[in-house]
Amino acid sequence: METRIERIKKQLHSASYKLTPQREATVRVLLENEEDHLSAEDVYLLVKEKSPEIGLATVYRTLELLTELKIVDKINFGDGVSRYDLRQEGAAHFHHHLVCIECGAVDEIQEDLLEDVEAVVERRWNFKIKDHRLTFHGICYRCQAKVEEKTV
Amino acid sequence: METRIERIKKQLHSASYKLTPQREATVRVLLENEEDHLSAEDVYLLVKEKSPEIGLATVYRTLELLTELKIVDKINFGDGVSRYDLRQEGAAHFHHHLVCIECGAVDEIQEDLLEDVEAVVERRWNFKIKDHRLTFHGICYRCQAKVEEKTV
DNA sequence: ATAGTAATTGTTACTTAATATTAATTATAA
DNA sequence: TTATAATTAATATTAAGTAACAATTACTAT
Ligand SMILES: [Zn+2]
Ligand SMILES: [Zn+2]
Ligand SMILES: [Zn+2]
Ligand SMILES: [Zn+2]
Numbered sequence: 001m002e003t004r005i006e007r008i009k010k011q012l013h014s015a016s017y018k019l020t021p022q023r024e025a026t027v028r029v030l031l032e033n034e035e036d037h038l039s040a041e042d043v044y045l046l047v048k049e050k051s052p053e054i055g056l057a058t059v060y061r062t063l064e065l066l067t068e069l070k071i072v073d074k075i076n077f078g079d080g081v082s083r084y085d086l087r088q089e090g091a092a093h094f095h096h097h098l099v100c101i102e103c104g105a106v107d108e109i110q111e112d113l114l115e116d117v118e119a120v121v122e123r124r125w126n127f128k129i130k131d132h133r134l135t136f137h138g139i140c141y142r143c144q145a146k147v148e149e150k151t152v
Numbered sequence: 153m154e155t156r157i158e159r160i161k162k163q164l165h166s167a168s169y170k171l172t173p174q175r176e177a178t179v180r181v182l183l184e185n186e187e188d189h190l191s192a193e194d195v196y197l198l199v200k201e202k203s204p205e206i207g208l209a210t211v212y213r214t215l216e217l218l219t220e221l222k223i224v225d226k227i228n229f230g231d232g233v234s235r236y237d238l239r240q241e242g243a244a245h246f247h248h249h250l251v252c253i254e255c256g257a258v259d260e261i262q263e264d265l266l267e268d269v270e271a272v273v274e275r276r277w278n279f280k281i282k283d284h285r286l287t288f289h290g291i292c293y294r295c296q297a298k299v300e301e302k303t304v
Numbered sequence: 305a306t307a308g309t310a311a312t313t314g315t316t317a318c319t320t321a322a323t324a325t326t327a328a329t330t331a332t333a334a
Numbered sequence: 335t336t337a338t339a340a341t342t343a344a345t346a347t348t349a350a351g352t353a354a355c356a357a358t359t360a361c362t363a364t
Contacts, residue, residue: 078228109273113272113273121265129288129289131290132286133289134285134286135284137283141277
């Protein structure tokens with residue numbers, strides 16, 4: 001954790017930004033909730049718990065900065081709010097998501113899976129891929145189990 | 153075109169909705185701009201040209217209805233507005249998009265390409281896929297040509 | 305046809321995610 | 335220290351989208 005903060009600090013410095021207390025507090029919230037998909041408002045409320053003096057605009061600015069530096073990825077699941085997701089350290093591409101249309105759960109797929117598809121797209125559409133967004137909508141394993149229970 | 157409207161009319165009827173003049177005008181705009189990715193506001197302005205009496209809320213309601221019936225798909229490219237995209241007739245899944253980070257162009261991939269990936273996801277993550285969203289961000293073939301021109 | 309019921313619409317008001325503004329604060333450089 | 339630049343907090347503003355509601359339109363039953 002601490003080393004991860006240190007590495008993020010270096011990433012900021014090498015782009016000539018500082019890791020201010022407000023930025024560090026924001027990054028810590030993201031690290032402590034890595035499995036979630038927090039909105040800017042969510043992050044703001046969590047940061048406020050430990051740093052009540054922080055302003056909402058600062059959180060927005062920090063999230064924008066972290067997105068620019070590819071430390072976090074901004075994603076939208078179609079509910080009108082942007083969500084922020086820490087990128088795996090050293091990951092070339094953004095990970096994928098499984099959104100359950102029954103319970104709303106969002107699970108992650110860290111494996112790439114798209115290597116072959118991307119090769120085809122680059123060749124056939126002559127498109128130089130820099131990043132991707134892949135989200136599957138469907139029924140998660142938990143909700144499938146629930147349905148089985150009822151029918152048994 | 154006319155037959156396409158007729159089929160959409162039937163789809164509405166079989167869900168016990170009517171194809172009112174306002175709804176028809178909205179669908180026509182979508183059909184006439186099938187290659188674009190219009191926002192609700194875009195659709196509203198285009199519909200107003202031929203049906204100036206239409207209200208913005210009606211356009212929003214119609215787009216929501218068409219989304220429910222899977223006649224259009226709602227998609228968000230990360231710029232804060234939802235866009236509406238006619239689904240290919242009979243297509244099981246939503247098509248994919250190539251978003252150019254240079255010029256902003258959005259091109260489409262109608263081929264599925266994800267069959268193998270989806271088989272893996274369904275099996276390994278035990279997730280019942282109902283739909284997907286796949287967007288590649290990168291450099292389109294036009295912008296790649298532009299860069300070559302300069303360096304030659 | 306007539307009256308009654310349900311669906312649909314247009315206008316307006318409202319909500320809220322996100323951005324812009326600006327003065328104050330903090331850090332860095334001379 | 336003094337000056338300069340970066341960053342912040344608070345506030346105002348923008349704009350996408352939704353809600354409320356009265357008015358209109360379309361069916362249904364008599
Ligand atoms: Zn994620
Ligand atoms: Zn579920
Ligand atoms: Zn499209
Ligand atoms: Zn381009």
